[in-house]
Amino acid sequence: MRLIQGHGRYASDWNMAGQLFAAVLRSPHAAARIVRIDTAAALNAPGVRAVLTHADAEQAGFKSIVGGVALKDRNGQPMKKPHYPVLAKDQVAYVGQAVAFVVAESATAAQDATELIEVEYEEQPAVVEFADAVAPGAPRVHQDIEGNVAYVHEHGDAAAVEAAFARAHRTTRLKVDSQRLVCNPMEPRACLAAFDAATGRYTLHAPSQGLIGARTHIEQITGLPAKDVDLIVEDVGGSFGIRGTPYPEYFMAMLAARTLGKPVKWVGSRSDTFLSDYHGRALALCGEVALDETGRFLAFRWTDEINLGAYAGPFGAFIGTQNVSITSHGVYAVPAVYVRSTLAYTNTTPISAYRGAGRPDIAYAIERLVDQAAFEHGFDPLELRRRNFITPAQMPFKTATGPTYDSGDFPAVMEHALKASDWAGFPARRKESEARGRLRGIGLASYLEAAGAGTFNKDQTAARVGDDGRITIFCMAGGSGQGHETTFVGVFADELGVEQGVIEYRASDLAAADLIGNGTGGSRTAAGQGSAFKALARALIEKARPLASALLGGEADYADGRFSAGGKSVGLIDLARKMARGADGRHPLDCEAEASSPATFPNGCHVAEVEIDPDTGVTDIIRYTSIDDLGNVLQPMLVEGQVHGGVAQGWGQVFGEHAVYDRESGQFLTASFMDYAMPRADWLKGTFTRESHPVPTATNLMGAKGVGESGCSGSLPALMNALMSAVRPLGVKDLQMPVTPVVMWRTLNQTARKAA
């Protein structure tokens, strides 16, 4: 309601009396030594209060920006992580790296003053592509990291895979790119920081996905105890993974607020988003499959190239390691799997988690590989899948190298999708398109995801009862469009059997309840926090039961929001209203609960049907079908919206989005909406069918599997397989994302010329 009337409060909507304004000076170079920074002229400019550089950050004791978990390879070698200063110290390693932070009386004064800062740079050669970075004699992104390789990740059994390939009847190999993307939530980053000298506490408004994670990072980087920072987040304009951890501007605003004794506000522009929000994807996966004579898969081998960017971003290293490994079997019973990922530094913006963070990438690679194998060895692509699916009878299924899938019916989900998309009627539709001079293709993907493994192994929730009997519930997940408000209130009210109107939800209000829990991420919120709210409702009932029994004069039963005993009854809310608060201010029914929810495996089958105009290279999506097993779905409408959004993002990656750097200079060439093709309202020309095929999981109280990334994981392979199906008959051997109209047009023309 608030949001449709313009009453949302996003980070840049907050203001405080007497606030000052900040602007950031960013590196214009991809690689350079900083010889000297002279801030005198900027400091003298009208209205300027402070010009902060690395020296100030260092003096304040700021440490390196945190680069994820500590990884060790099979030889015990730790991942090489360069120091990532909050403001650049003696070198800049990518275009857009923050160099100085100016604070002034107005935003324009701050912005103008950035131009007066004199930085003397000594330019160095840059490398922006993975292949260039790992080539012999490549320039070093960091002097102490030879060869630019941060880490080599291995997963699975190399020898078993080797043996399977040795006895294989046939093999297929396909390398696919999952190109670098800019995540681009619609809200540019912003923050407002204040310091209260009397209490020593900071207030910080910033767009954040989850408060505990963000506060932990703040503590690790600035050394300020998390308890001294009130991070207040009301609305977040999209996050998709990259807004889970704090950014340099937030620390600098806090520092400036303390030094200057005034609140400091920074509002980033879209250019700031492009240059300095962590980027997504930026990996290439080379898959090989070994098959026996009947088409059964004997082994998968993955060789991955991960472009980390200039530093280890908070989740950068997860993507090419844990996340591409955990679902590297897909939905197939593959006896042997081996994954080897090489993570390299380049002179580009660091990457972090973006919508699925490696999971859509591996789903894409698997499903293209399977189609390619079918094509190369003369199998029907559906038949090849049927032959290799893990069957429901095999559940729970322990994969060769990784997790145990708890539930799922992959064959039935595919049959459902074939029916819903009228797969059988495709040849006739293709004929009809051909008659109009168009190329028509259909593609399918059976994807599997891993969701719900958070950093904390449990989620906590709390209920606080008001004097009027209304109940406010709390948890730690920050919302940014997933509709938590509605979902959690619904779960809690349903379990209690009371009207939703008496329940109010407050996310992440640390002052009211000190809870641990995961931020929103890995599409885990429904299963994790949902289960914790269900547990909370049960705890509340048990807390109320003895009080109700005493009131009613007998052991009370609970149903539909009421306790009853011996013909008498009392409503839960009425009971709550009757109770007096204790001396400590707590209501007798105030309670806390927690639930631990292991990883779940959402899966599904997407079918895309496309039509290409060979004269222009423009592709239209004629119909899109998504059949998903997300377990029990709490709010069908919200889940549907998440899938739509994910599929549109997948469409963006397939047809247009690409963060491009100049290979020589390392300049970022697509740093605005003019050069970077975002999906617009016209992306879908035809119909979108979405149906659920739930196979509930028993591993959490909700039976839910999570949804957030399934749209991307299904759409990348389904769309690309559809494109390949349209152009293969013409002799096209390969397509790589993004397939813009120009790329399509050129591919068709080159193939035709070769054939002639």
Next chain:
Amino acid sequence: MTKIAFTINGKQVSSDVEGRTLLVDLIRDELKLTGTHVGCDTSQCGCCTIQLDGDMVKSCAMLAAQADGANIVTIEGLADGDKLHAVQQAFTECHGLQCGFCTPGMIMASVGILKANPNPSDEEIVKGLEGNLCRCTGYVNIIKSVKRAAELMKV
């Protein structure tokens, strides 16, 4: 500094503005109507869409000084007291928003589409939303919302 006066959401206001001040900054920073959002710096996203003298315009693409004498409606002024505008109603019903950041602009653009054409086809809606970006919804439910609003406005 130029002195300008205009009407916004039915209220008369006047202000001293610098030549380079953008209309959107005046609306957000000075008038504190923060429902109008800024999503880009190249006039591509439509988050800042407002109604000015009956037309839908991107308030980031106009100088404040150009608004002298104008009649402006922003998202905050769209509802009639407690009664939501049909487009707001439809966005709520059809789940036409997720994070809500693009929503004020989407709603204002949709009001414009329906004003020019009370019975738009899917294609016409898509065309009308050309200048508005959304990263969350895939637009599917936004298009649904505009159609629903068209129905609501008929009764």
